Amino acid sequence: MKLEFDRLIALLVTALGQTLYMVAATVVIAGLLGLVVGILLFTTRRGGILHNVWVYTVLNIVVNIVRPIPFIILVFAIGPVTRAVVGTTLGVNAAVFVMCVAATFGISRIVEQNLVATDPGVIEAAKAMGAGPLRIIWSVLIPEALGPLILGYTFVMVAIVDMSAMVGAIGGGGLGSFALEYGYQRYDWTVTFVTVVVIIAIVQLAQLLGNALSRKALRR
Amino acid sequence: MTAVINFDQVTKVFPQKRGAHVALDGVSLEIQQGEIFGIIGYSGAGKSTLVRLINRLESATTGTVSVFGRPVRELSGRETRALRSRIGMIFQQFNLFESRSVSSNVEYPLILAGWDKKRRRERVAELLDFVGIAEKSRAYPSELSGGQKQRVGIARALATKPEILLADEATSALDPETTSDVLRLLERVNDELGVTIVVITHEMHVVRSIADRVAVMDAGKIVESGMVYDVFSSPKTETTRRFLSTVLTDIPSDDVLEVLKTRYPGRLFILPVRDNGETSGLLSAAAKQFGVAVAVVFGGITELQGRPFGTLTIEVTGKTADVEAFADHLNVVATVEEVVR
Numbered sequence: 096m097k098l099e100f101d102r103l104i105a106l107l108v109t110a111l112g113q114t115l116y117m118v119a120a121t122v123v124i125a126g127l128l129g130l131v132v133g134i135l136l137f138t139t140r141r142g143g144i145l146h147n148v149w150v151y152t153v154l155n156i157v158v159n160i161v162r163p164i165p166f167i168i169l170v171f172a173i174g175p176v177t178r179a180v181v182g183t184t185l186g187v188n189a190a191v192f193v194m195c196v197a198a199t200f201g202i203s204r205i206v207e208q209n210l211v212a213t214d215p216g217v218i219e220a221a222k223a224m225g226a227g228p229l230r231i232i233w234s235v236l237i238p239e240a241l242g243p244l245i246l247g248y249t250f251v252m253v254a255i256v257d258m259s260a261m262v263g264a265i266g267g268g269g270l271g272s273f274a275l276e277y278g279y280q281r282y283d284w285t286v287t288f289v290t291v292v293v294i295i296a297i298v299q300l301a302q303l304l305g306n307a308l309s310r311k312a313l314r315r
Numbered sequence: 316m317t318a319v320i321n322f323d324q325v326t327k328v329f330p331q332k333r334g335a336h337v338a339l340d341g342v343s344l345e346i347q348q349g350e351i352f353g354i355i356g357y358s359g360a361g362k363s364t365l366v367r368l369i370n371r372l373e374s375a376t377t378g379t380v381s382v383f384g385r386p387v388r389e390l391s392g393r394e395t396r397a398l399r400s401r402i403g404m405i406f407q408q409f410n411l412f413e414s415r416s417v418s419s420n421v422e423y424p425l426i427l428a429g430w431d432k433k434r435r436r437e438r439v440a441e442l443l444d445f446v447g448i449a450e451k452s453r454a455y456p457s458e459l460s461g462g463q464k465q466r467v468g469i470a471r472a473l474a475t476k477p478e479i480l481l482a483d484e485a486t487s488a489l490d491p492e493t494t495s496d497v498l499r500l501l502e503r504v505n506d507e508l509g510v511t512i513v514v515i516t517h518e519m520h521v522v523r524s525i526a527d528r529v530a531v532m533d534a535g536k537i538v539e540s541g542m543v544y545d546v547f548s549s550p551k552t553e554t555t556r557r558f559l560s561t562v563l564t565d566i567p568s569d570d571v572l573e574v575l576k577t578r579y580p581g582r583l584f585i586l587p588v589r590d591n592g593e594t595s596g597l598l599s600a601a602a603k604q605f606g607v608a609v610a611v612v613f614g615g616i617t618e619l620q621g622r623p624f625g626t627l628t629i630e631v632t633g634k635t636a637d638v639e640a641f642a643d644h645l646n647v648v649a650t651v652e653e654v655v656r
Contacts, residue, residue, distance in 0.1 A: 217410050222372060224427055224475075238412070241414060
């Protein structure tokens with residue numbers, strides 16, 4: 096029994112490491128891609144600083160197509176693409192790829208929404224001073240929206256933890272697989288329960304960190 | 316005097332879902348170097364659009380806007396940005412960067428203009444000193460009052476030593492006392508730095524306190540323009556008269572007239588007071604020449620651009636024939652309105 100317990104702890108730690116890796120990789124990659132897409136959605140819309148009807152329309156349609164697909168279905172639906180890019184549809188890296196696809200489009204809307212909420216007067220002021228569009232994006236738009244953006248990213252991070260557990264169901268590894276294999280399938284409620292506690296702890300930590308950072312950015 | 320800004324038959328049309336909104340309708344005007352030019356109008360009159368054509372935040376639909384002698388339409392993207400660094404702009408809502416400190420806000424246009432760090436720091440200190448807010452340099456905009464925010468806005472707008480300052484309702488969000496502080500500051504900007512200022516406002520007292528010349532706008536057109544004293548002293552349109560009534564309380568309203576009529580049985584006249592001495596001449600002649608008694612029953616005389624300005628309502632009493640003769644004399648020498656009973 097003692098041996099079994101030690102083995103489970105070792106497996107839990109490995110699974111935790113995989114989950115953290117998947118979440119971190121997705122937050123970084125999808126975070127950057129989503130930021131770019133979100134900024135494009137905001138700046139290319141009518142009256143935006145990079146106003147471009149075509150770019151906006153295409154991006155908007157793509158985002159609207161991908162985003163409503165339930166994650167678990169998206170995982171299977173883009174299987175061939177995943178295999179082409181990662182070489183396999185199993186394992187942690189395949190999971191990261193699928194999560195990045197889903198998260199990029201989710202993040203892009205969150206970024207867009209937060210940018211829409213920034214004061215257009217501030218953008219006008221920067222324009223009036225002679226700032227070009229790219230300069231306005233990185234030196235005005237992002238800093239001005241930073242507080243809400245951090246909160247938005249925190250929100251997404253929780254969704255990504257959720258996704259990482261779900262990919263466990265299809266052999267993605269991480270805490271999701273662990274809970275399924277050693278908890279659910281072996282009727283071991285303790286294992287399931289402990290896994291849930293660990294996931295809650297991750298989410299809580301992420302939320303605390305996000306709140307603290309956004310408060311700092313907002314200076315309140 | 317040279318014109319730094321020139322509008323020639325400028326029209327601006329905003330396409331809308333149904334039809335189009337004509338914001339500016341054939342506007343022509345010239346703004347001279349070193350003057351404070353007021354543009355007054357109600358909201359929707361087109362004045363904000365007009366001022367945005369100067370630094371090309373908007374483009375004219377037809378007609379030509381020239382700044383520093385060049386039509387802005389001909390400028391490339393780079394040239395437009397260069398033009399903007401020669402034109403400062405301040406706003407009703409201040410539009411400060413909330414994520415930057417006071418000094419960082421003022422420094423921003425200097426970074427755009429490529430100044431090195433040492434010169435930027437010196438210039439920021441100099442500007443904050445000029446607008447009287449040096450002690451707040453490390454504060455963030457959310458910690459400042461409205462008046463302080465506008466001072467930062469002015470410092471930021473002046474950072475790159477522009478020749479023109481555009482003030483878009485710059486005092487409309489401020490209380491009266493802060494408004495006059497900010498107006499004094501704008502006067503100093505004009506006096507000490509020689510910056511041409513274009514003041515957009517819906518408040519007549521702003522025009523009255525600082526503008527040299529004024530254009531009155533209504534429905535996209537300039538309905539009247541000229542020296543402030545001239546436009547104030549002989550308004551030609553109803554719009555101008557309505558604006559004047561907001562600052563000049565020396566003309567009796569209909570209610571006041573009713574009170575005056577019941578209280579004073581003699582004939583009542585309303586006389587303008589200008590700096591030509593006409594009115595005082597009339598009053599002193601009244602008794603001497605016509606033997607009538609004159610009592611001032613309402614009105615006031617104030618100062619406008621350093622010249623006396625106002626309106627008096629007088630009651631004239633005496634023998635009917637004498638009063639009649641005086642009334643005839645009044646009508647010949649001055650623009651006088653008799654109160655109809």
